[in-house]
Amino acid sequence: MSRFALPRWSLIAALSLLTLAAAVGSLLFGAVDLSVARLIAAASGDGDRVASIILFDLRLPRTVLALGVGAMLGLAGAALQGYLRNPLAEPSVLGTSNAAALGGVAAIYFGLAEIHPVVLPLLATGGALLSLALLFILSGRAESPLTLILAGIAVGTLAVAGTSLALNLSPNPFAAMEIMTWLLGSLENRSFEHVWIALPCIAIGMAMLLWNGRALDALTLGEDAAQALGTDLRRTRLRLLIGTAIGVGGAVAVTGAIGFIGLIVPHLIRPLTDRSPSAILLPSAIGGAALLTLADLGVRIIPTTNELKLGVVTAFLGVPVFLIHLMRERRLW
């Protein structure tokens, strides 16, 4: 038991409050200064046209997406770290997000997304699933946590190269800018159409990952012990694979690959819990929602001529976590 362990409910309540504050902030601030009074008037339905369009068509979908996508990435990070017993496992480090982006790029730039709205998340999910399967095959039963990360880098690099190639092959003269958005992620100019694409996938993905809590706890004792305790490892792995693929696929399909949320959040949450994998699942989801919403708020508030890309902000937050682990691990090498 960690000394800092908070009772579970108070941790969840505190994180929820933070998330709520982030969401309110996300609705209050943007490129145009709108007074709180004007926004409240718009929210209650008797505001002016400009304020209500900005609030309901621009800021609300953006906030909802930030919350949903952040929750999904945070939860996926917590679940992958628990299952693989590897502190660096998360969708963007393992290449899952980039593979999903490749699927999304293929759907949009070759005109497949126009066939039916479901094609975009379907292909993104397919990309994510393929990368996870490839990853599990590549790293196999290797004991070293390094193997998995190396395999992830291989898969991720391949996906990034594929994304650039797909954009270069498509008849799009603006490919360079599009590549940047897909690889660094952005919540700019999202609408409710995007929310309806992403949210169902995220809901399914999160449900499948939260289901795994018990099995993850058992796995901390090793695979054999877990099996002895009655855990069906094959089913656990399948739920984890499919849940991560669907959730991350749906999220990336509308926002591009946002990095490091899944890495940072579980590391921030873990010291506040009893460190069992199941205990960090739900708090990581809520924390992820708060972190991404705050990062997106930062993107909007930091004054730059062109809007910052989300991946830039999350990388600045995530890389230090990565480095701390590198320093710690070095002692073991």
Added chain:
Amino acid sequence: MRQRDLFAATALALFGGGGLLWAASPAPRATEPAVPQRIVSINLCADQLVLALADRRQIAGLTKNATDIAMSGEAEKARGIPLLSNSAEQILAIEPDLIVGMPASRSAALAALPKQDYPTLDLATADTLDDIYTSIRETAAAVGHSERGAALIARMQGELEGLPKPGKGRIAAYYQRRGYMTGTGTLIDELMTRVGLVNLAEKLGKPPLSQLSLEEMVAAEPDFLIVESATDVVTDQGSEMLHHPAIRDIPRISIPQAWTVCGSPAYTQAARSMAAQIARIDGDRS
């Protein structure tokens, strides 16, 4: 070059369009032969003027995008004429007796040619209608058909004469992919003024090319959005932005990029189409 339309320029450069490679190595300008017989154009905008003014058999080479109907107003005429990829070798093989560029003397491909005096015509980037007339006159004289230039200018003047100004001082924004907005001192700005519209960029004091977020656009409440007709269909995230529900209710004027990227004879088509579209939108409203 003024930043008339960064995006058009980017598009040309990325397409490998012959003309937009700027290198600083001026070639000496030779005296022109009476009627050149192997004209090479190394710029998309020059392609259109050459096609409009020279005889087909006089043209020996155009840029890669000359046949792209999305980019050139004279694309139909360019079919069958050899397209060059801006390589010095290809130009050398043709042995042109006139090279037209914008400007030709600063082309990297020409700089790579051995020291040999090719007659060149340097056209200036056209930001106003008068610039277009000047380019037409210069090209017509260089290709040996001055009378065609005069006739073309007269035709354009005729087409613009009596063009109504249905804009009535209302505000319009030329909104491009990813929220780029075209400002003053550009051909687009002149077109707006010609049909009686006021450029939103001027009202907001923005530079010739600026980026305006959707929120800012909603708050600015322009009366019209002018968009490139290529963005009428969502093909990527950049064009998807222009279809966001937040700006769906602003009336749209859609103009093919091919008419506005270059200062070309298509200017009159753009002006007339804009006036007609404003009139149609007003008609639907009343």
